[in-house]
Amino acid sequence: xDQNEYLNRLVEEFTKKQGNSESEKNExxxxxxxxxxxxxxENSEIEIINLITNQNDK
Amino acid sequence: MINNLSYKVIKQPNTISEQxxxxxxxxxxxxKVNKSNILVxxxxxxxxxxYILEMLAFAFFGxxxxxxxxxxxxxxxxxxxxxxxxxxFEFEISIIDPDGSIIDIKYNKESKIPxxxxxxxxxxTVLTKEMFLDEYKLLFDVPENxxxxxxxxxxxxxxxxxxxxxxxxxxxxxIGRILHSIxxxxxxxxxxxxxxxxxIKQQSLNSYSxxxxxxxxxxxxxxxxxxxxxxxxxIIDKEDNLKKLNEATNxxxxxxxxxxxxxxxxxxxxxxxxxxxxxxxxxxxxIKSLEDKIKDNEFSSDIIxxxxxxxxxxxxxxxxxxxxINSYIENNEVDEVAKLLRILNHIKDNSLNNYFNNLxxxxxxxxxxxxxxxxxxxxxxELEENSIFEEIFNKQVxxxxxxxxxxxxxxxxxxxxxELEKELNKIISDIIFKLNNSKKLSVDLFKELGKNSSLxxxxxxxxxxxxxxxxxxxxxxxxxxxxxxxxNELESNEISLNKLxxxxxIDEILRxxxxxxxxxxxNEIIEIDKLKSEIKQFExxxxxxxxxIIEDKIKLKIENDKMSSSFSMHKDKLTLFSSKLTHFIxxxxxxxxxxxxxxxxxxxxxxxxxxxxxxxxxxxxxxxxNKIIYQNESLEIEYVDYSTKTPCFVTVQGKRIxxxxxxxxxxxxxxxxxxxxxxxxxxxxxxxDEIANMDNRSLNEVIDKLxxxxxxxxxxxxxxxxxxxxxxxxxxxxx
Numbered sequence: 001x002d003q004n005e006y007l008n009r010l011v012e013e014f015t016k017k018q019g020n021s022e023s024e025k026n027e028x029x030x031x032x033x034x035x036x037x038x039x040x041x042e043n044s045e046i047e048i049i050n051l052i053t054n055q056n057d058k
Numbered sequence: 059m060i061n062n063l064s065y066k067v068i069k070q071p072n073t074i075s076e077q078x079x080x081x082x083x084x085x086x087x088x089x090k091v092n093k094s095n096i097l098v099x100x101x102x103x104x105x106x107x108x109y110i111l112e113m114l115a116f117a118f119f120g121x122x123x124x125x126x127x128x129x130x131x132x133x134x135x136x137x138x139x140x141x142x143x144x145x146x147f148e149f150e151i152s153i154i155d156p157d158g159s160i161i162d163i164k165y166n167k168e169s170k171i172p173x174x175x176x177x178x179x180x181x182x183t184v185l186t187k188e189m190f191l192d193e194y195k196l197l198f199d200v201p202e203n204x205x206x207x208x209x210x211x212x213x214x215x216x217x218x219x220x221x222x223x224x225x226x227x228x229x230x231x232x233i234g235r236i237l238h239s240i241x242x243x244x245x246x247x248x249x250x251x252x253x254x255x256x257x258i259k260q261q262s263l264n265s266y267s268x269x270x271x272x273x274x275x276x277x278x279x280x281x282x283x284x285x286x287x288x289x290x291x292x293i294i295d296k297e298d299n300l301k302k303l304n305e306a307t308n309x310x311x312x313x314x315x316x317x318x319x320x321x322x323x324x325x326x327x328x329x330x331x332x333x334x335x336x337x338x339x340x341x342x343x344x345i346k347s348l349e350d351k352i353k354d355n356e357f358s359s360d361i362i363x364x365x366x367x368x369x370x371x372x373x374x375x376x377x378x379x380x381x382x383i384n385s386y387i388e389n390n391e392v393d394e395v396a397k398l399l400r401i402l403n404h405i406k407d408n409s410l411n412n413y414f415n416n417l418x419x420x421x422x423x424x425x426x427x428x429x430x431x432x433x434x435x436x437x438x439x440e441l442e443e444n445s446i447f448e449e450i451f452n453k454q455v456x457x458x459x460x461x462x463x464x465x466x467x468x469x470x471x472x473x474x475x476x477e478l479e480k481e482l483n484k485i486i487s488d489i490i491f492k493l494n495n496s497k498k499l500s501v502d503l504f505k506e507l508g509k510n511s512s513l514x515x516x517x518x519x520x521x522x523x524x525x526x527x528x529x530x531x532x533x534x535x536x537x538x539x540x541x542x543x544x545x546n547e548l549e550s551n552e553i554s555l556n557k558l559x560x561x562x563x564i565d566e567i568l569r570x571x572x573x574x575x576x577x578x579x580x581n582e583i584i585e586i587d588k589l590k591s592e593i594k595q596f597e598x599x600x601x602x603x604x605x606x607i608i609e610d611k612i613k614l615k616i617e618n619d620k621m622s623s624s625f626s627m628h629k630d631k632l633t634l635f636s637s638k639l640t641h642f643i644x645x646x647x648x649x650x651x652x653x654x655x656x657x658x659x660x661x662x663x664x665x666x667x668x669x670x671x672x673x674x675x676x677x678x679x680x681x682x683x684n685k686i687i688y689q690n691e692s693l694e695i696e697y698v699d700y701s702t703k704t705p706c707f708v709t710v711q712g713k714r715i716x717x718x719x720x721x722x723x724x725x726x727x728x729x730x731x732x733x734x735x736x737x738x739x740x741x742x743x744x745x746x747d748e749i750a751n752m753d754n755r756s757l758n759e760v761i762d763k764l765x766x767x768x769x770x771x772x773x774x775x776x777x778x779x780x781x782x783x784x785x786x787x788x789x790x791x792x793x
Contacts, residue, residue: 001676001677001680001681002738003218006215006218006673006677007222009673009676010646010649010670010673011642013669013670013673014641014642014645014646016669017645017669018638018641028635028638028642031635032639032642035229036225036226036229038229044232045232045235045236048229048232048233048236049236049625049628049632052233052628052631052632052635053628053631053632
């Protein structure tokens with residue numbers, strides 16, 4: 001189990017406790033990981049909003 | 059694999075104790091011919107094996123390892139190595155990386171730090187410390203107290219958790235700030251909700267109007283039928299009255315008018331004066347008002363239904379007395395008046411009192427005032443989007459307010475009940491007061507009339523005939539006025555007046571009407587009360603609904619007029635994620651606090667976090683390749699159970715093996731394995747000293763794990779060393 005898998009499991013336990021569905025869990029971990037690599041820079045807020053609202057997928 | 063290794067150590071330089079050491083020849087000869095990446099050295103003491111390990115550890119920045127990654131004794135050994143007050147040294151090492159590049163490390167007194175050069179495709183790169191540590195990981199260890207040190211793995215989980223928290227906390231704050239900045243923007247979700255709510259309320263309003271119209275139609279039919287019957291009776295009474303009036307007029311005209319003496323005139327004046335006073339008491343009207351009030355209120359049908367038979371009769375006697383009350387007083391019928399007073403007191407103190415007390419039990423007044431206060435409080439936050447309400451109450455403020463207002467509507471009846479009781483008591487007290495006053499008037503009138511009885515018979519007949527004539531004339535006028543009143547009511551209820559001239563034409567209208575309302579036959583009065591109450595209720599609900607619609611429309615306008623940006627469109631999604639992230643951070647923080655700084659688990663909270671404890675156990679087991687050696691047997695383990703006071707390994711078959719049940723060698727092997735994590739991205743340099751407590755099987759387990767790393771090109775070099783009891787022995791095995 002590496003750190004990535006550990007984080008996945010952690011989120012899995014958390015979302016299970018929250019009563020979230022499988023797709024909600026996948027969405028949360030996906031966004032969380034993307035947000036964790038967002039650099040601190042100008043306009044990073046817009047990048048964060050886009051990631052959370054899946055604007056980048058469209 | 060090691061390409062080349064040379065060093066020179068001078069102990070106590072420039073003193074009489076000076077000694078120089080070089081690498082063991084057996085070792086240098088071995089690496090010339092054997093190209094293994096995994097070497098196990100078994101050599102006697104002072105044969106130089108420790109120098110080789112320490113030199114390599116120093117070359118690969120062993121002094122930079124943090125205290126969790128190196129034992130104090132090994133760190134001390136490295137510090138002694140570079141202490142120039144007792145020795146100087148220099149070395150050159152060349153190692154081949156699994157990717158084919160060559161790593162050359164050179165150190166001498168002048169260079170101060172190891173110089174590392176990496177040659178790849180004839181390109182030479184000097185690796186800084188940071189570059190080196192990014193790509194390689196040094197494991198320099200002695201498996202002393204191996205089981206205790208398994209807790210270091212849990213400690214590493216805590217470090218990773220802390221690292222995650224360090225990343226997530228600022229992110230959480232940032233998202234919070236984003237949400238704050240778009241708080242006052244147009245809330246599209248609220249707009250949609252308001253529009254939906256207005257539509258639903260409009261539907262409710264329409265439904266109330268429809269129900270009210272239906273009730274009105276039935277009420278109109280029943281009232282029309284009732285009025286038509288009354289009109290018929292009125293026509294018959296009028297004809298009867300006309301006949302009697304004609305006869306009385308003829309009789310009266312035949313009588314001689316008596317001569318009036320002064321005294322009689324005076325007496326008659328007094329009699330008239332008293333009669334006026336009796337009329338002015340307006341008792342007939344007061345009783346009628348009481349009847350109307352009881353029969354025409356929100357709770358009428360309920361009052362009528364709930365009255366016991368005796369009380370119901372009392373009410374009917376009272377209602378009927380309105381026609382005769384003045385006659386009772388004028389004729390001094392003391393018993394009738396006393397009976398009415400008894401009935402009124404009974405109605406007031408028993409019938410109505412009991413009814414209202416029972417009603418109050420159904421509607422809780424305290425709840426009503428509590429609800430009113432809650433509405434006031436929640437209204438303050440109605441336009442705010444705050445997730446706390448949704449978290450606690452599982453619904454938005456607007457929905458909470460809607461529920462509270464519905465409850466308020468229901469419980470507001472308590473106010474109307476109290477108001478009705480007050481009004482009825484006032485009317486009854488007024489009638490009682492007037493009736494008591496009427497007693498004296500009755501006695502006075504009786505006295506005056508007594509005086510008149512001494513008149514001659516002819517005169518008395520004249521007076522009696524005159525009184526009859528006057529009473530019939532009064533009746534005629536009353537019947538006529540009633541006739542008009544009923545006709546007006548019928549006309550206002552859409553019945554044409556020209557159809558109401560004769561009993562036959564009235565019957566013609568009445569017949570189909572009676573068919574239409576035959577289901578209410580015999581219960582018309584109750585039904586009228588019920589319908590009136592229903593209509594009132596629907597009107598009340600419709601008014602409330604209209605007000606709510608107006609309120610929502612105002613809110614909609616306010617929200618509609620707000621500015622909007624593209625971000626506010628996603629406010630809900632952002633809020634939801636922010637809330638989830640905050641909770642996740644809390645969850646992570648809570649879990650992390652289970653592990654103390656020594657890598658042990660805090661016992662008290664363990665039971666509440668079994669899932670996470672299992673996750674830690676699985677993580678630790680995975681670092682050991684999910685295998686342990688126990689009683690010379692290799693067992694597949696699923697996880698380490700930290701939930702018990704003594705941690706234990708749990709095999710896939712569910713077999714539990716407690717930590718202290720391991721021999722030192724097995725534990726060392728298990729511990730060393732746990733340090734070799736195939737999932738790590740870096741390449742390993744493994745230097746394990748003093749591994750003598752492991753038997754061949756335990757050692758082979760570690761070597762197998764190293765082989766897996768090697769096959770995955772994640773092993774730069776591994777040297778395992780143990781002492782040999784035979785002197786001057788230096789045995790090397792390559793794997």
